Amino acid sequence: MKLTLTTLFKSTKRLALGLSLLCLSGVASANYGVAFVHGTGSQNNAEDNYWTRSFISSVMSGAPNSNRYVVVNCDFEKNMWDAAATGCLASQLTQFIQSQNISQMYVITHSHGGNMMRWVMSNPTTDSRFPNIINKIVNVTALAPSSGGTALADAAIAGNVFESAVGWLLGYKSDAVKQQQRSWMSYYNNNNLLGTAGRPALPKPFKSVVGTDVESAVWDSDSYCGGYQNQVALEFTQNWLDSCSDGFLECSSQSAAGYVWFRDKDRMSGREPLSHQQSRRQCFGLDTQLRNDI
């Protein structure tokens, strides 16, 4: 009986040790992945066309496994709830989580991509895939998110450009542009999306990087990061907005949801501002900030 008890005790110890090792191996095999979520537009190769490989490669060099990432390619011209928008986003994130056994996911979004992720995190009962995605997220870093919309979208949609008989007549055929009008985003923020003032916080951290200015001097090499022509256009459109903007979004819009991680000049080399184009490029050390954070 004594022997039996001793054996049982030893067996229990072994079992406990085994379970501990199993748990430890579970921790060790915890897979940390990164997802890149693009902004307005329909993408089929966002890695090259939206983010650039050099930007992604630089960011991922800070991850435990630099190959464990997914670049989402969806149709973000559609309404946020459309199967081609957040439906597609959920499919690709779920596929990434399952195929790579991701246990913790760091998400990087740009512009309207931030609204897409907020839709997923704010409406977990609308799609059975959403809760699992939310549970895997450790953080969403939103680069220049259009959380409060933009006056440029108001201008782009001015003049009844959608006519029922013939469809879109002006500008991009895009529900996304419509949705990013300021009073439209106000409606969505108050009814469908979480994380803005007066609303419950999002289930997971949502931190923004805010672009505050645009520089487009011909003699300034910094103006060429991300493409000089883009800077010229954004410097003009900046005049449509408040004094603090990245040429596309006012600082107040970029700061409307979650919390501000940093404003460009506080962390970029040479206190350079990040225009809306530059906040998804390897400009002024943005990639280094992200690399260190993941």
Next chain:
Amino acid sequence: MKIFTTSLLAATLSALLASGAAIANQGYATYTFPIKADTTLNKSNKEESVMSQSYWREVTGAELRKGIDLNTTAKSALVLLSLKGSQADQKVIDTDQLQLISRNGRYVDSKKVSQESLAQTGLFARSVAITAKHHEIDNDLTLRSNQAFNDDDRFIVTVKESSSPYQLKLRAPTQNITDDQDVLATFSFTEGKSQIIDRSTLSDPQYKAQLVAPDGAITDLIVESANEQLQVKSPALSTVLSPVHGLYEVQVTMDAKVDGKQVLRNAKVAVAMKNTTAQLVNTRFETSDTLRAIVSYEAIVPSRFEARAVLYGTNHQGKLVPVAEAHAAHDVNSGKQMLILPFNEEIVNAAGVKAPYEVGMVRLFDQGQLALLDTSDSRVSSVDEIQNNRPTWR
């Protein structure tokens, strides 16, 4: 029978919830997440207001070749010119052919952004921009193009005057329009942000209000005077497109002379309309085993309905603070229905709150329409029950 069914469903859900904060399957889905104690939660019927220092109007190719008066009221106006035509139309607006001309007929040195450059923003296609290079330039500007446009080509000119004192203020008392709502919006013409201009001092003022549906259909709206402001009356619509199709826009145009100067302004505000497919009946709060709200409602048609509610707990100072929000949704047929919203125990414990608890901010959504159907701002404790004999939203 109803009580038995509720208890059975509650017990089943409790067992399922023991494993985590979320349950999701093809039918019944719930989710609970924490709310910071210092969060001040808005009601869903929050007002929305916009201040406009801009206008847009349609012009033809013939008018553009002749030159159009931009009716600017201040220096440094920004001008967008957009081609309005079918998507198949390959015309390009040539900025080299575009000119700003001053009151005395001189060409004004301008900054221009080409169609190709402006498209890089991702928002504008077939649009160009122009503004005076030196902002001390006189404000009476004419826009002209020497390009060989057809007489009947159509364009939208949008002018933004950031330094103009004249603003059109448009306010929607709520963005969720109710069936019995009489006034959709109010508007006023202001100098600066708040000084309402007395309409009797305006020469030949003209106002127009329209409702633009998600499919582009336009309904003219009645405008009536109401003291200093103008009211836009709600229309009688035969069909309503719910938010899943997009939002409606109330668009207001104002054209008046101020001190002999023509002032044009447009403003727009988005609102949502929906079909009443369900309404809240009551909410009960059970605290016996786990904390859960039981929301009963009446569904008029089959759909996927969702209830949301906020749990409040008592903090160390004895004050009720928000703790968590729970969502629950299911697909149902018409008739009496209920949704059980479980508040995850771990979240409640982590918040460091204790009894008494309350549940409030109950909202009922139709996910098929993407519409908020009904709300209740009343709070219910474990011994109470919210009765929604007269829903807030219908």
